[in-house]
Amino acid sequence: MAIIRHILLSVFTIAVLYFLGMFVLKTVPYSGKPAIYITNNYYNWKGGDTYEKYREFSKTGDYDIVVAGSSRAYRGYSPFLFDSAGYNCFNLGTSAQSIKNTYFIVKHYLDSANCQLLIIDVFAGAFTKNQLESSSDLVENLNDPAAAYDVAMHNKDIRTLNIATLRFLTENDKPYFSKKDYSGKGYSEKGDSLSVKQQTDFFNRKKVTHKKIEIDEEQIRYFNKIVDLCMEKKLRVVFVYSPVSYFYDYSIHHSFVDMLKPSMEMKNVPFYDFSICDSINTAYHFYDESHLNSAGVKIFNRALVTKLKQDKILSDK
Template sequence: MKAFARLLRKGLLFLLVTAVVYVGTMFTLYHLHVHGHPLLYRTGDHYQGKGGLSYAKFREFDPARRYGVVVIGSSHAYRGYDPRIFGERGIDLFNLGTSAQTPMNSYYVLKSHVDTGNCGLVLFDLYENTMEQDGLESTSDLSRNIDSDRAALGMCLALKDPRAIDLMTLRWLSRSEPPRPVEGPHRSGYAERTDSLRTPTRKGQERPLRLDSMQVRYLRECIAYCADRHLPLVFVTHYYPQASDHQRHARFHALIEREIAGTGIHYIDLAYAGRVDDHDHFYDHNHLNAAGVALFNAQLLDSLSALGLLPPARR
């Protein structure tokens, strides 16, 4: 017992000393600049800057206002759902999609921002690549840019990765740092690209599908969160280039169908349902440009309408 008490005393003191050394180190590395950037950014590839569209959209989103549709998901989401097109049908859309947002990140975005009071329908854009990731990239972005400390902390804890401690510390250290401005046209969280793909998409090697178990677990959490609040949720996959791996996506589709079986949730998978050209409707090998978005959004709205899932149009 005496040995245990001694250990405990020493352990607590060590933790205190470590915390002081850690904060001092992070403070120094953050405030020392090399070529205009904090030295801290050179210690790892997991740091992302403060500002940009992610920062702007969480400040622009008004939790007190009622949106017809809120979109969550990765770059497919914030590049693929144009509020103007939804607006033409009388639906207010806000896009909370962010770079590489995984279901784990989406869960905390949902939990901190979306509720029955401010949202009529959640469109969750699903993309297999984000479900294979550990969520570090998105957590790095959101931990700097989301306006909710709780959501940032939740994501960092969910990572179970020591780098998450650095991310939270950086969030705290950079509170007074001015955010960098948003580049390119954007509105209600949507970022538009009008250029087209210059090089044709070549058929890549077939890759196995390995979904991250944590992401699958958080996808279920998202479903449960919406079900608990009677918040309508629809999974969507936007157009893929024809040159992409059809079989891989078919396996992904089957997995999602299995996940939502019995929940009453619809999965509108338009990956290969559009009459799109790999060259004209994409700005890179993965993302739709404005012309592709126009086609996709129109088809999605028709699908939602046919299923009776469209929220009532604003008056």
């Protein structure tokens, strides 16, 4: 009996103190936002492009193309360019979106009724262990609570559960910020070019040393699950590796692509590797090491549409 009494007392104390702590951290402000945001890295503020785009996206809509992936997706695929080619497009890419989190977005937001073609932008960086930045953003900002709690429960990091609790406590709060470069339909546009230092490095052919990317087996497992889920939902899917800059660490590119290929080939899912795109120049078509600027997006998106049409994945409009 004593052991049960001790356990119950401890569980009760922990629960009370935890919710009290969360309430205090939510209520005490720092720079107009709850103080919890200063207690840990990757606690994202409520708001921004993720908050806006998931409220703008209609689950009952009729999209020809939906894009998913990381910032390389939401900055690299302009729905307005696809629109001008005659395809109704929406971009569901979010910051550092891991492939595992893409799975939950497909699960909760997409089916064959609202999406004719799903383009998933793949990038080695989205297959690593560190998913906290992505999960925290989604848990805080997705408009579908079931999707948000699904992401939180599957992240295996208590910090996402804290964010889920915060989401519950800040349900009625307005978003704390918005992003100026958010252009609508899920797309964020940047017109800038590389910084002066990066331009100099590029013209001097100076490479930047990157931290070695380690591919996580769990992400590969979720990649395969996405393919199965799309088949189950009768959702047409293609994977695309969008253009990379001169600074990209190409050392693991081929082994990474080789890891994905068996599953895509077995299930007959097309893959387009635009990582090297002749008409894209790092100095003029990127605004930083990883992201295309609007000029680069224009070239890449046109090339992609042409390719998808050639392969009869998109019909002529």
